[in-house]
Amino acid sequence: MSxxxxxxxxxxxxxxxxxxxxxxxxxxxxxxxxxxxxGSMTGxxxxxxxxxxxxxxxxxxxxxxxxxxxxxISMYTLDDYPTSTYTAATTQATLxxxxxxxxxxxxxxQHELVIVPLTNxxxxxxxxxxxxxxxxxxSSPTRRHxxxxxxxxx
Numbered sequence: 647m648s649x650x651x652x653x654x655x656x657x658x659x660x661x662x663x664x665x666x667x668x669x670x671x672x673x674x675x676x677x678x679x680x681x682x683x684x685g686s687m688t689g690x691x692x693x694x695x696x697x698x699x700x701x702x703x704x705x706x707x708x709x710x711x712x713x714x715x716x717x718x719i720s721m722y723t724l725d726d727y728p729t730s731t732y733t734a735a736t737t738q739a740t741l742x743x744x745x746x747x748x749x750x751x752x753x754x755x756q757h758e759l760v761i762v763p764l765t766n767x768x769x770x771x772x773x774x775x776x777x778x779x780x781x782x783x784x785s786s787p788t789r790r791h792x793x794x795x796x797x798x799x800x
Contacts, residue, residue, distance in 0.1 A: 650779070650780040651777050651778070651779055651780075652777070652778050652779075652780060653679065653775050653776070653777055654697065654775060654776040654777075654778065655679055655680045655682060655774075655775050656679075656682055656683055656684040656773045656774055656775055656776075657672075657680065657682045657684075660697060660698075661695055661696070661697050661776070662695065662696045662697075663684065663693075663694075663695050664692075664693065664694050664695075664696070665686070665691055665692060665693030665694065666691050666693075668691070669686055669691050669693040670684050670685070670686050670693065670695075671684070671685050671686075672684065672685075673685050673709075673772060677709075677740075677742040677743075678709060678742060678743070678774050679707075679743070679774050679775040680775075682774075683708065683709055683772045683773060683774050684772070684773045685770040685771065685772045685773075686763040686765065686770060686771050686773075687763075687765050687769065687770045687771075693762065693763055694760055694761060694762045694763075695760075695761040695773060696758060696759070696760050696761075697758070697759045697761075697776055698756065698757065698758045698759075699756075699757055699758075699759070699778050700754075700755065700756050700757070701752075701754065701757075701778050701779055701780055701781060702751060702752050702753070702754050702779050702780075702781045703748075703749055703750065703751055703752055703778060703779035704724070704747075704748075704749045704752075704757065704759050704776060704777070704778045704779075705745055705747060705748045705749070705776065705777040705778070706722065706745070706746045706747040706759075706761065706773065706776055706777075707743050707744060707745055707746065707774050707775050707776075707777065708743075708744060708746050708771065708772045708773045708774045709740060709741065709742050709743075709744065709772040709774055710734040710735060710737055710740065710741040710744055710772070711740055711769075711770060711772060712737055712738050712739060712740060713734070713736055713737065713768075713769050714736070714738075715736070716768050716769050717733055717734040717735060717736050717737075717769060718733075718734045718763070718765050718769040718770060718771045718772075719731060719732065719733045719734070719763075719764040719765060719769075719771075720732050720746060720747075720761060720762065720763050720764060720765075720771045721761070721762040721763075721764055722746070722747040722759065722760070722761055722762075723759070723760045723762070724749050724752075724757060724758070724759050724760075725757050725758060727749075730747060731764070732746045732747055734746075734771075742774070743774060746773075747759075747761075754781050759776075761773065
């Protein structure tokens with residue numbers, strides 16, 4: 647079965663960030679997708695990022711900044727599946743495009759991913775991009791639309 651991956655940058659309006667004005671902040675450099683990231687150092691403030699998609703797999707990638715003792719931690723909840731937690735590696739160098747979460751193969755349909763940073767004042771969770779997989783065949787509305795346009799006689 648073939649598949650296509652779609653990248654959703656952290657700055658895309660399809661991702662909804664909630665929390666206080668200080669909960670999420672922008673970062674980015676040449677090593678990050680589209681030169682952007684969203685960082686969060688919640689300090690106990692309820693903070694999350696939400697993304698809804700209508701496909702079969704989702705992955706989250708980000709940046710791990712140097713951290714001496716306390717690595718950033720983030721929590722991922724997809725629909726009604728059990729929550730998954732990612733604890734970044736302790737590192738002295740910045741690590742880019744690290745996979746924080748992978749849903750695995752899902753049944754085709756509408757899904758919602760909720761990302762919650764579980765950090766304190768000394769570490770940040772840096773989201774870079776989401777990668778979701780389009781299913782093969784005509785079950786995807788986008789692909790069905792493209793197919794119908796392509797198949798329409800002139």
